[in-house]
Amino acid sequence: MSINNVTNMRQFSRELLQQARVRQFTITTAESCTGGLLAACLTEIPNASDIFMQSFVTYHNNAKMLYLGVSEQILQNDGAVSEKCAAQMAIGAWQQAKNNLPETHQHKKILAIAITGIAGDSLSPMAANSKNANKNANKNDTEKKAGLVFISLYDGDETMIYQHHFQGNRAAVRYQTVQMALEHASKYLEQYLREL
Numbered sequence: 001m002s003i004n005n006v007t008n009m010r011q012f013s014r015e016l017l018q019q020a021r022v023r024q025f026t027i028t029t030a031e032s033c034t035g036g037l038l039a040a041c042l043t044e045i046p047n048a049s050d051i052f053m054q055s056f057v058t059y060h061n062n063a064k065m066l067y068l069g070v071s072e073q074i075l076q077n078d079g080a081v082s083e084k085c086a087a088q089m090a091i092g093a094w095q096q097a098k099n100n101l102p103e104t105h106q107h108k109k110i111l112a113i114a115i116t117g118i119a120g121d122s123l124s125p126m127a128a129n130s131k132n133a134n135k136n137a138n139k140n141d142t143e144k145k146a147g148l149v150f151i152s153l154y155d156g157d158e159t160m161i162y163q164h165h166f167q168g169n170r171a172a173v174r175y176q177t178v179q180m181a182l183e184h185a186s187k188y189l190e191q192y193l194r195e196l
Contacts (some may be wrong), residue, residue, distance in 0.1 A: 009175070012182040013041045019189040020051045026105055027185070030056040030068055030093035030114040032080065033149065038115060038178045053097050053105075058089065068092030079144070081118055083161045086150035089114035094154045110156060113185050117149030117164075119173045146170075149177045153188055160188065 020027055029038050039055035042048050056067050061080055064070040069092040070085055078084045094112035101110070147167060153160040162184055166176040 009041050009179060009182070010044060012179060012186065014045050016182050016186045016189070017042065017045055017048055017051050019186060020111065023189055023192060024108045025051070025111050025189065026053045026097065026101070026108050027051055028053050028055065028093045028097035028110060028112050030058060030089040030112065032057075032059055032064070032089070032116040033119040034115050034174050034177055034181075035059060037174055038113065038181055041178055041182070053110075054100070056089075056093055056096070064089060067096070069095070081116055081144050081148060081150065083150055083152075083163065086114050086116050086152035087154070087159045087161055089116060090152040090154035090159060094156060098156070111185060111188065112154045113181055114152040114154070115149065115177055115181055117173070117177060118144055118146050119177070120146055120170045147173050149173070149180075151177070151181045151184055153185060155188075155192075160184070 016027070027042065029042070031038055036055060036057045039052070039057075042052045056063075058064040058067055058070075061070075061075050064075070064080065064085070065072060068089050070088040074082070074084045074088060090112045093114060094110055097110045097112065101108075145165075147165050149164045149166060151162045151164070162180070164177070164180055166173045168176070
């Protein structure tokens with residue numbers, strides 16, 4: 001990743017946190033293919049702790065079910081890389097954040113950002129061959145192309161889902177995904193302010 005791209009990511013993160021601060025939002029994230037990269041970008045910014053509450057890295061399907069409440073039926077019928085899974089990840093992260101919101105933040109709204117997709121050439125052999133993955137995953141996930149990503153936002157009322165097809169190697173797909181997730185969240189907060 002180039003220095004310019006790193007600078008851009010930092011700027012996107014700073015702008016999103018400032019927008020959330022002005023609009024009285026907190027942010028929580030749920031990530032699969034990006035493995036915590038979105039959370040890392042947000043916590044790179046000083047004083048992010050008043051906005052950024054928590055993050056869930058649910059790489060394995062069992063973690064998606066256990067921590068975010070993604071249903072086994074969705075994982076079997078639609079796959080982990082799907083609109084429905086992204087939506088349930090966002091809703092689950094929002095609910096976790098709501099249940100654990102500090103007393104000082106009770107007046108704030110929560111925006112959950114969820115990411116699921118395929119960063120590499122395919123699902124890893126370990127994931128494809130494990131008994132748990134075979135039990136809880138849609139076999140069509142293994143046929144989906146690298147670069148397919150779903151990003152979902154949830155604010156307690158509305159679920160927004162965005163599908164993208166990114167190009168490049170594993171690292172490039174992950175960074176593009178995080179940048180787009182930051183942009184989607186930023187646009188949501190801009191729209192929220194206009195509707196007040």
